[in-house]
Amino acid sequence: MNRFITHLMLFAVLVASCPVNAQDAQFPDYDTLIDSMTVRMLRFQQTYKCTTINEVRKALLSDMQTADNLNIKHLPAMRKKVVSGRKINVLCRKGSLLFCGMRINRQTQAPEAYPIASATVLGSDGLCATNYHVLSDVILSGMLGYQPPTDMMRFGIDCDGNVYPVTQILYADPVNDFSLFKVDTRGGTLTPIPLGSTAIEGDDVYCLAHARGIPFYLTHGMVSRNTTVTNKKNGHQRMEMQMTADYAVGSSGGPIVDNCGNCVGIVGSTYSLYANQSEQRDFQMSIKKAVPVKLIKACFKSK
Amino acid sequence: MRTNVILLFLSTLYLQSAIAQTANNEQRETALTQQLQLQRTEAEHYYKGAVTADYGIRYLFSFVYDVPSHRTYKEDRLLLVSPHVTLDMSYLPIGTYLWQKAHITEAAQGKKDGSLQNHLTPTFFFYHPQKGLLRETARVISQEFLLRDTLCKPTWDISPEERMIDEYSCRKATATIGGRRWTAWFTNDLPLQAAPRHLQGLPGVILEAKDDKGEIEWIFNGIVNEEDDLKLYIKQPAEFSPLSSAQAALVRKTYALTPTSYVVECGILNTVSGLYPEVMFPAMGLDACRITNPIETPTTAQP
Numbered sequence: 001m002n003r004f005i006t007h008l009m010l011f012a013v014l015v016a017s018c019p020v021n022a023q024d025a026q027f028p029d030y031d032t033l034i035d036s037m038t039v040r041m042l043r044f045q046q047t048y049k050c051t052t053i054n055e056v057r058k059a060l061l062s063d064m065q066t067a068d069n070l071n072i073k074h075l076p077a078m079r080k081k082v083v084s085g086r087k088i089n090v091l092c093r094k095g096s097l098l099f100c101g102m103r104i105n106r107q108t109q110a111p112e113a114y115p116i117a118s119a120t121v122l123g124s125d126g127l128c129a130t131n132y133h134v135l136s137d138v139i140l141s142g143m144l145g146y147q148p149p150t151d152m153m154r155f156g157i158d159c160d161g162n163v164y165p166v167t168q169i170l171y172a173d174p175v176n177d178f179s180l181f182k183v184d185t186r187g188g189t190l191t192p193i194p195l196g197s198t199a200i201e202g203d204d205v206y207c208l209a210h211a212r213g214i215p216f217y218l219t220h221g222m223v224s225r226n227t228t229v230t231n232k233k234n235g236h237q238r239m240e241m242q243m244t245a246d247y248a249v250g251s252s253g254g255p256i257v258d259n260c261g262n263c264v265g266i267v268g269s270t271y272s273l274y275a276n277q278s279e280q281r282d283f284q285m286s287i288k289k290a291v292p293v294k295l296i297k298a299c300f301k302s303k
Numbered sequence: 304m305r306t307n308v309i310l311l312f313l314s315t316l317y318l319q320s321a322i323a324q325t326a327n328n329e330q331r332e333t334a335l336t337q338q339l340q341l342q343r344t345e346a347e348h349y350y351k352g353a354v355t356a357d358y359g360i361r362y363l364f365s366f367v368y369d370v371p372s373h374r375t376y377k378e379d380r381l382l383l384v385s386p387h388v389t390l391d392m393s394y395l396p397i398g399t400y401l402w403q404k405a406h407i408t409e410a411a412q413g414k415k416d417g418s419l420q421n422h423l424t425p426t427f428f429f430y431h432p433q434k435g436l437l438r439e440t441a442r443v444i445s446q447e448f449l450l451r452d453t454l455c456k457p458t459w460d461i462s463p464e465e466r467m468i469d470e471y472s473c474r475k476a477t478a479t480i481g482g483r484r485w486t487a488w489f490t491n492d493l494p495l496q497a498a499p500r501h502l503q504g505l506p507g508v509i510l511e512a513k514d515d516k517g518e519i520e521w522i523f524n525g526i527v528n529e530e531d532d533l534k535l536y537i538k539q540p541a542e543f544s545p546l547s548s549a550q551a552a553l554v555r556k557t558y559a560l561t562p563t564s565y566v567v568e569c570g571i572l573n574t575v576s577g578l579y580p581e582v583m584f585p586a587m588g589l590d591a592c593r594i595t596n597p598i599e600t601p602t603t604a605q606p
Contacts (some may be wrong), residue, residue, distance in 0.1 A: 038318075059551065061550045061554070062545065063551065064553060065553070066551065089570075132561075133565065135566045136568075136569060137565070137568060137569040137570065139557065140557070140558065140561060140565065140566055140569040141569045141570055141571050143554045143557060144443065144444060144446055144554070144571055144574070146569075146570065146571050146573070146574050148570050148573075172557060174557060174560035174561045175560055201329055214510070218389060232374075232593075234591045234592045234593060235368065235369045235372065235374045235592055235593035235595075236560065236591075236592075236593045237593075276320075
């Protein structure tokens with residue numbers, strides 16, 4: 001009898017350890033998720049007193065200066081086990097936020113939320129990364145004390161529809177195009193994607209970002225080239241991880257992960273090659289340029 | 304007969320389009336002329352009570368800001384000369400005005416003085432000869448920043464060597480400032496005393512200055528005189544940004560490294576009304592460059 005119970009328990013453990021294979025395929029209604037953004041954000045705002053984006057602008061310079069307490073020890077440990085694409089999706093899904101804004105519609109005078117880009121969760125306490133160009137409007141206007149009256153919020157929304165308003169912008173690197181910010185978790189925790197090691201040419205990479213109108217889109221590819229690009233006009237150098245995993249407008253700031261589910265970069269930009277480049281005719285290839293994780297890690301170390 | 308009708312029809316079309324084009328050009332020229340007039344009116348208002356310079360000296364400033372890669376920055380600078388204060392600034396605002404006035408047809412078609420594009424550093428060096436005080440300020444969009452006050456009285460060795468620069472008889476002088484050896488050519492054929500940046504203290508007007516490594520130079524590029532519709536104002540900012548020097552440095556750096564299109568998109572220009580002070584984008588000038596070969600300055604004075 002004891003032996004039977006032991007076998008039964010072993011079986012139960014085995015089943016529990018293979019949730020991906022056991023679960024049914026899900027077909028979430030993403031359009032409804034996007035359509036409900038405004039209501040979700042307003043409900044959050046009514047329930048809690050949350051930070052508006054103009055308050056973020058107001059505190060921007062002091063927040064960016066006092067970001068010394070960012071500590072890499074507070075970030076999750078790197079994952080070591082190689083897993084399948086299915087598992088990557090499960091592991092990283094909650095760590096990839098759809099990055100949105102909310103403003104007063106000039107015609108209806110009603111608040112409306114709108115998707116902007118993507119963001120990567122780095123810390124369970126709400127630390128996230130996205131591109132500089134995603135937050136540049138807030139950063140630039142905030143630095144000179146301008147607070148657009150119709151601009152209300154920036155927030156992330158996860159795959160379950162939870163909204164997380166941006167509370168602080170901590171760091172900005174215009175050259176390498178990334179920034180770090182914090183969101184309001186209401187005392188809860190987010191599911192971060194651990195920072196991994198620098199991926200090198202040939203390494204498998206996945207991108208789980210939110211191309212315009214196509215949220216939570218997982219693609220797979222490999223690192224094609226790591227390179228440093230020097231701006232010939234001003235001498236500044238930018239590091240790029242170029243890769244084949246696909247993404248498009250809206251994916252900016254989304255996570256690029258390795259085959260263990262560690263963040264090895266964030267989406268940056270694309271560069272399209274045409275046979276006739278000047279007239280942009282006869283499309284040949286699109287190079288995907290990501291911000292390598294090395295830069296994000298260096299930022300923590302320098303703090 | 305039919306061919307003639309078609310030809311007549313086509314000629315009429317061409318004529319109509321030519322007339323419309325001419326009318327458009329005339330409209331644009333009128334609009335530009337009005338804008339230049341408005342510029343003069345606003346300038347008179349903004350600069351009310353400000354000192355006017357006796358004349359200005361145009362230099363071509365050349366600076367190897369990164370020696371290993373021999374990256375060189377060039378800019379048209381203007382030194383405004385008056386008895387009690389001189390101002391070393393970008394030539395762009397005055398240069399653009401003069402060029403538009405002289406090339407009204409081309410300017411109305413949206414053409415620009417190609418030699419001036421992307422050569423604008425929004426730093427201003429006010430020198431008070433009686434006190435030996437050099438005040439360095441910067442402008443980001445329309446906000447003024449006080450960078451530093453420096454006591455600036457280098458010791459020059461004046462040699463008997465002479466040469467002509469344009470129509471002016473010049474004498475040679477040498478000095479070491481912050482470890483860099485300078486050679487300057489100054490004239491007494493022009494009234495008062497003046498020099499670019501920190502190369503002050505000579506009994507005349509510097510028309511050319513170079514360091515001994517050939518990395519930095521100011522080359523005389525003509526005299527700018529006051530005209531009926533062009534006053535050479537020297538106005539020190541009435542107010543400076545209250546930000547700390549570290550915060551101001553962060554603002555300047557961020558703006559300098561951000562593409563101008565982002566600055567336009569962020570809405571900060573909505574805060575600017577009127578044409579003065581001129582909106583300045585650090586990204587267009589030396590502030591955007593990765594300087595590894597700084598121009599040494601004398602000891603900072605007590606504020």
